[in-house]
Amino acid sequence: MADLWQDAMDHAVTAARGAGRQVVREALREDRKVMTKSSSVDLVTQTDQKVEQLIIQSVKEKYPTHRFIGEESVAAGEPCVLSDEPTWIIDPIDGTTNFVHGFPFVAVSVGFSVNRQIEFGVVYSCLEDKMFTARRGRGSFCNGQPLQVSAQTDVGQSVIATEFGSNRDPEVVDGIFSSLRNVLAIPVHGVRSAGTAAINMCLVASGCVEAYYEMGMHVWDLAAASLLVTEAGGVLMDVEGGPFDLMSRRVIAANNRSIGQRIAREIRAYAPVRDDAPAHTQ
Ligand SMILES: O=P(O)(O)OC[C@@]1(O)O[C@H](CO)[C@@H](O)[C@@H]1O
Ligand SMILES: [Mg+2]
Numbered sequence: 001m002a003d004l005w006q007d008a009m010d011h012a013v014t015a016a017r018g019a020g021r022q023v024v025r026e027a028l029r030e031d032r033k034v035m036t037k038s039s040s041v042d043l044v045t046q047t048d049q050k051v052e053q054l055i056i057q058s059v060k061e062k063y064p065t066h067r068f069i070g071e072e073s074v075a076a077g078e079p080c081v082l083s084d085e086p087t088w089i090i091d092p093i094d095g096t097t098n099f100v101h102g103f104p105f106v107a108v109s110v111g112f113s114v115n116r117q118i119e120f121g122v123v124y125s126c127l128e129d130k131m132f133t134a135r136r137g138r139g140s141f142c143n144g145q146p147l148q149v150s151a152q153t154d155v156g157q158s159v160i161a162t163e164f165g166s167n168r169d170p171e172v173v174d175g176i177f178s179s180l181r182n183v184l185a186i187p188v189h190g191v192r193s194a195g196t197a198a199i200n201m202c203l204v205a206s207g208c209v210e211a212y213y214e215m216g217m218h219v220w221d222l223a224a225a226s227l228l229v230t231e232a233g234g235v236l237m238d239v240e241g242g243p244f245d246l247m248s249r250r251v252i253a254a255n256n257r258s259i260g261q262r263i264a265r266e267i268r269a270y271a272p273v274r275d276d277a278p279a280h281t282q
C-alpha cells in the first residue's frame with residue numbers, strides 16, 4: 001500500500017537538513033542578535049525566525065491546505081491549535097540558548113500530525129550532523145541506522161536526562177531541584193542535560209539515557225522526538241505516571257514503563273499552562 005506521507009517526510013528531512021546546514025551552522029560563525037520572549041532567559045534569534053519561515057514557506061508551496069504550529073509563529077501571536085487536520089509542528093531551533101552560547105547541541109525539529117496522531121518525526125542535530133527520523137509503525141533511525149532504547153530494567157543503573165527550563169519562578173525552581181534531588185538519590189548513575197528536549201529524547205531513543213523528564217517545554221519541543229522514542233521501543237507518559245498528553249507541557253520518555261513509573265514517583269509535579277489553553281490565559 002502506498003505510503004501517503006512518505007513524500008511529506010522526505011520533504012521534512014530535506015528542509016531540516018538544509019536549514020540546519022546552510023542557515024544554523026552559517027549563523028554560528030556570525031554575531032547572533034539575541035532577543036528574549038517569556039523571560040530574560042527565554043532566548044530567540046533571527047536565525048530561529050528565519051529557519052521557521054523557510055520551512056513553513058517550503059511546505060506551503062507543496063501542501064497549501066496543511067496547518068502549522070511553529071514555535072516562533074506562536075510567539076508572534078499565531079494560535080497553537082492541534083486539530084485533526086494535517087499539521088506540521090516545528091521547532092526551528094531547539095536549543096537556542098545552546099546556539100547563542102556555542103554549546104554543541106542544536107536541533108531542527110519537524111513533527112507531522114494527522115488526526116492528532118504523529119505520523120512522522122524528524123530531528124536534525126545540526127552540529128553532530130545526525131538526522132533522526134521515525135515514521136509511525138516503521139521504526140526509528142539515526143543517519144539510516146536503526147535505533148533501540150536501552151534494555152536496562154534497573155533504575156539504579158540508569159542515566160536520566162532532564163532540563164532546568166527558562167521559568168525562574170522560585171516555586172517552580174524549588175520543584176525542579178526537589179525532583180532532581182529525589183531522582184539523584186534513588187540513586188541513579190547520573191543526570192544529564194543536553195539543553196534541548198528533542199535531543200534528550202533522541203538520546204532515549206538511541207539507548208544513551210534510560211529516561212528524560214521535564215515540565216514546561218512545549219508541543220514543538222516534543223512532537224517529532226516523541227515518535228522517535230516510541231518507534232525505538234520506548235514509552236511516553238505524564239510526569240505523574242498517567243497517559244502522555246502532547247499539549248500538557250509535561251513528559252516522561254523512558255526505555256520501559258517500569259523505569260518511567262519509578263521516575264514519576266520522584267517528581268514534584270506542577271501543571272504549566274497548557275499549550276492549547278485559551279490565549280488570554282497564557
Ligand atoms: O526555546 P528552544 O531552544 O526551542 O527550546 C527550549 C528548550 O531547549 O529549553 C528546554 C531546556 O531548558 C528544553 O526543554 C527545550 O527544548
Ligand atoms: Mg525548543
Ligand SMILES: [Mg+2]
Pocket residue numbers: 048071091092093094095096
Ligand atoms: Mg526553539
